[in-house]
Structure formats: structure tokens, C-alpha cells
Amino acid sequence: MLVYTHPPKVMYSNPFDPVFPVLRLALLFASLVLSLTVRSFTRRRVLFLPICALAFYNIQLAPRTHPNFDNFIGLWNMTAVLFASDYLLLTNAHKELSKQSSKGNAKIWDVGLAPFAVRLRWAVELVVNPRGVGWRHEPPRGTLPPVPDPQYRTRSHLLLRIVGLSFFLDLAGIPLGLNPAFQKAVSTTSYGLGWRRISIYTFLIVTIPAQILPHDIWILLFGGKDSPPWFGSFLDAYSVRSFWGRTWHQILRRALKSHNRFMIQSFGIQPGSQLASFVSLYCGFLVSGLMHQLGGVGIGYGTLKFFCAQSLAITVESRVVALVKTSGVKVSPVVTRTIGYIWVISWFSYCAPVWLDEMCMTEC
Numbered sequence: 360m361l362v363y364t365h366p367p368k369v370m371y372s373n374p375f376d377p378v379f380p381v382l383r384l385a386l387l388f389a390s391l392v393l394s395l396t397v398r399s400f401t402r403r404r405v406l407f408l409p410i411c412a413l414a415f416y417n418i419q420l421a422p423r424t425h426p427n428f429d430n431f432i433g434l435w436n437m438t439a440v441l442f443a444s445d446y447l448l449l450t451n452a453h454k455e456l457s458k459q460s461s462k463g464n465a466k467i468w469d470v471g472l473a474p475f476a477v478r479l480r481w482a483v484e485l486v487v488n489p490r491g492v493g494w495r496h497e498p499p500r501g502t503l504p505p506v507p508d509p510q511y512r513t514r515s516h517l518l519l520r521i522v523g524l525s526f527f528l529d530l531a532g533i534p535l536g537l538n539p540a541f542q543k544a545v546s547t548t549s550y551g552l553g554w555r556r557i558s559i560y561t562f563l564i565v566t567i568p569a570q571i572l573p574h575d576i577w578i579l580l581f582g583g584k585d586s587p588p589w590f591g592s593f594l595d596a597y598s599v600r601s602f603w604g605r606t607w608h609q610i611l612r613r614a615l616k617s618h619n620r621f622m623i624q625s626f627g628i629q630p631g632s633q634l635a636s637f638v639s640l641y642c643g644f645l646v647s648g649l650m651h652q653l654g655g656v657g658i659g660y661g662t663l664k665f666f667c668a669q670s671l672a673i674t675v676e677s678r679v680v681a682l683v684k685t686s687g688v689k690v691s692p693v694v695t696r697t698i699g700y701i702w703v704i705s706w707f708s709y710c711a712p713v714w715l716d717e718m719c720m721t722e723c
Contacts, residue, residue, distance in 0.1 A: 377424045380432045383417045387439045388486060391446070395482035398471045400451050407447045414440045418654060430655045437654030438611070441646070442486065445614040449621050456485060458494050487577075489610040492586055496613055503587040503609060512584040521575050524568040531565045547712045559711045570608060597699030598680075599672045599706055611650075615643040637674075644670040655717075665714035672706055 390413060394406040414436045423429055446452045453471035470481045491497040510516070539550050547558040567590060574589045589608050596602040619639040620630075628635045648666030655662055683690065 377428060380417065380421065380424065380428070383413070383421065384432055384435055384439075387413050387417065387436060391439055391443050392479070392482045392486050394443070394447055395452060395485065396475060396478040398453070398478075400453070403447045403452075407443050410443045410447075411440055433654035434651060435654075437650045441611065441614045441650050442489065445617040446485065449617045452485070456494065456496060458484070459497070489613065490587070491613055498609060498612055502605065502612075504591040506585055506587050509584060512578065514579060517575055517579045521572060521579065524572045524575070527568055528565065528572070531561065531568070547715050552708075555712065556708055558715060559708060562711075562715055596703055597696045598676055599669060599703060600676065602703055603669060603673075611647060615646055618646050619643050640673060641667075641670045661713045661717040665710060668710050668713075672710070676702065 387410065390406075390410055394403055394410065397403050397406065417436045418433045446456070450456065454469050457468060457470065470478055473481070485494075488494065490503060492503070497503075539554065547555055571589045574586075578584065578586060591606045593606055596606040616639075619642045622642045623630060623635050623638055626638070628638060644666045648663040651666060652660065652662040
């Protein structure tokens with residue numbers, strides 16, 4: 360049986376050598392951008408292969424640094440592969456992906472007919488804007504969080520947020536260092552429910568600012584004050600579906616929907632049917648799980664199990680909601696949300712260790 364493992368870890372001796380993984384990642388995204396400028400759809404599809412080869416080298420063959428850093432770089436390598444699969448393989452991007460006009464109407468045109476400079480700018484804007492803000496494929500209104508007031512996107516406010524987030528990340532690492540599970544490379548469930556919850560939610564607290572920070576730096580350096588926040592409100596996370604669909608970042612939404620659509624068409628399933636929704640749910644989390652598993656630092660299949668389990672949880676909660684509605688029982692919104700929050704916290708307390716334990720045992 361083929362078991363996915365990472366190569367033996369080779370630590371850099373020069374503290375500046377971790378720059379090379381970042382440069383290789385930049386080369387990968389640059390390759391994707393240049394591939395998108397090619398006029399022929401067939402040739403763009405062929406160019407998907409060298410992108411996969413470069414990502415494979417970056418993740419599997421290149422020298423290792425530190426598991427945390429390798430995990431970060433590996434995930435972004437696989438994110439580039441997922442984007443390439445969407446933009447190069449599954450979608451005729453030149454004909455299907457275009458920006459909205461100033462009046463909100465779609466500017467539908469074939470960018471392949473434009474000069475190279477126009478195609479290059481189009482490709483860069485497409486790749487650096489995975490949520491599709493201002494594009495025809497932008498998610499429906501209400502999916503992304505509202506754009507904050509401009510006063511919270513001034514340079515001084517952004518600098519203050521960047522410094523604050525950086526300081527917060529250092530502080531948030533303290534409980535991780537005190538956690539006996541991380542010190543002894545054992546399961547996060549080994550020291551009782553208290554440490555289990557501390558492990559899970561400290562990891563969450565660290566992960567969120569670690570992803571918001573690059574977004575704020577990007578806005579500070581390159582603009583984008585009309586870009587929605589990276590995460591939605593956690594007040595909306597009263598179900599597992601709403602947690603993943605509204606609260607969590609949506610940068611993979613477009614790519615996952617493309618793969619879902621491909622699966623539905625391949626099996627001849629009627630779009631919009633209940634079966635199509637079922638296939639989309641399970642295919643989306645399967646693809647996301649594979650991306651995180653292949654890009655992350657893991658010693659087993661816990662990451663894949665974690666993401667696949669989310670589709671099961673959403674299926675169960677959807678059935679429960681449907682049964683309550685058909686029963687005619689009236690439940691107030693306050694009670695509904697309270698039960699929902701308890702359910703979501705309980706669910707992630709139960710399922711998150713299968714993913715966290717891999718990282719814990721690998722990093723220690």
C-alpha cells in the first residue's frame with residue numbers, strides 16, 4: 360500500500376536559506392501567471408504539468424526548514440496547483456473570467472485577443488484576487504464579509520494592525536509552548552478535555568491572525584481598500600456549514616466550485632438537483648482535504664480525514680434542521696443560535712485532534 364510521507368527533514372545551516380522556499384513559491388505563482396497569458400486553451404492545459412512538477416519538487420524534494428514553515432509553504436504550493444487546475448485545466452479562463460464594469464455589469468470579452476501586456480495584467484489580477492472581488496465570478500452578496508469603513512484602511516491604521524497582529528502572534532504562542540502535548544509529541548487528547556480545548560482554540564487563534572497579517576501587508580503595499588476582510592464574523596458560525604461557508608476565508612471557493620462542477624458534469628448529474636448538491640459537498644471537502652494533506656507536514660492521513668468529516672457533519676446537521684422544520688416546532692432565533700454555537704464548538708473539539716495530532720507529533 361502506498362503511504363504518503365514527507366522526505367527526511369534536512370535543516371538549513373544558514374539562517375537566510377529559508378528565503379529559497381519563498382523564492383521557489385514565487386516562481387510557481389509566476390509560472391501560473393505566465394501560463395495564463397498563452398492564447399491557446401490546449402497549450403494552457405499542457406502547461407499545468409510543469410506547474411505540478413515544480414510544486415512536487417518544492418514540497419517533496421527541496422530541503423526542509425522547520426515543520427511550521429514547511430507546512431505554510433507547502434500549503435501555498437498546493438494552493439497554486441489548485442488554482443492552476445481551475446484556471447488552466449477546467450476553465451477556458453480567457454473567455455469565462457472577466458472583471459465587472461464600474462456599473463456592475465459584466466464586461467464579457469475574450470482576453471486572448473488582447474495584446475500581451477493586457478493579458479499579463481489580467482492574469483496577475485486574477486491570481487492575486489482568488490475570492491474574485493470585482494469579477495464576474497465574485498461570490499453572491501452576503502457570502503463575503505462587508506468592506507470596512509475607509510477610516511480603518513488608512514496607512515496608519517494598517518500599520519498599527521500589522522504591529523498588533525505580530526505582537527499577538529508571539530503572545531499566542533505561549534500557551535502552545537506550555538501545552539504538554541506539544542512538548543512530548545503525543546495526542547492533544549492525552550491530557551484531558553481542558554488541554555484538548557486549549558490546543559484546538561489556541562491553534563485557531565494563532566491561525567487566524569497569521570492569515571490576516573499577509574492580507575493587511577498586501578493592502579498596505581499594493582492597495583485594495585475595497586477588499587473584504589479575510590474572515591467573516593464568528594457570530595455567523597452557528598453551524599458547521601456557515602462556519603466554512605461564511606466565517607472561514609473563501610479563497611478556495613471558486614476553485615472548489617469548478618472541481619465540483621466538473622464532477623457533476625462527468626457523472627451526468629442534473630445541475631441543481633439534490634444529488635448535485637450532495638456531490639458538490641463531498642467533492643469540495645475531498646479536494647480541499649487532499650490539498651491540505653499533500654501540502655502540509657503530516658505523518659498519516661489525519662488531515663484528509665478531518666476535511667472529509669466536515670461533509671458528514673454538514674449532512675447530519677442539515678437533516679436535523681430539515682426534521683425540525685417539518686415537525687412544525689417553533690424555535691426562537693436565540694435558542695437556535697445558542698444550540699448551534701454549542702454544536703459547532705463540540706464538533707470541532709471532537710474532530711480537530713485528528714488533524715492537530717499530526718502537526719503536533721511532526722513538529723516536536
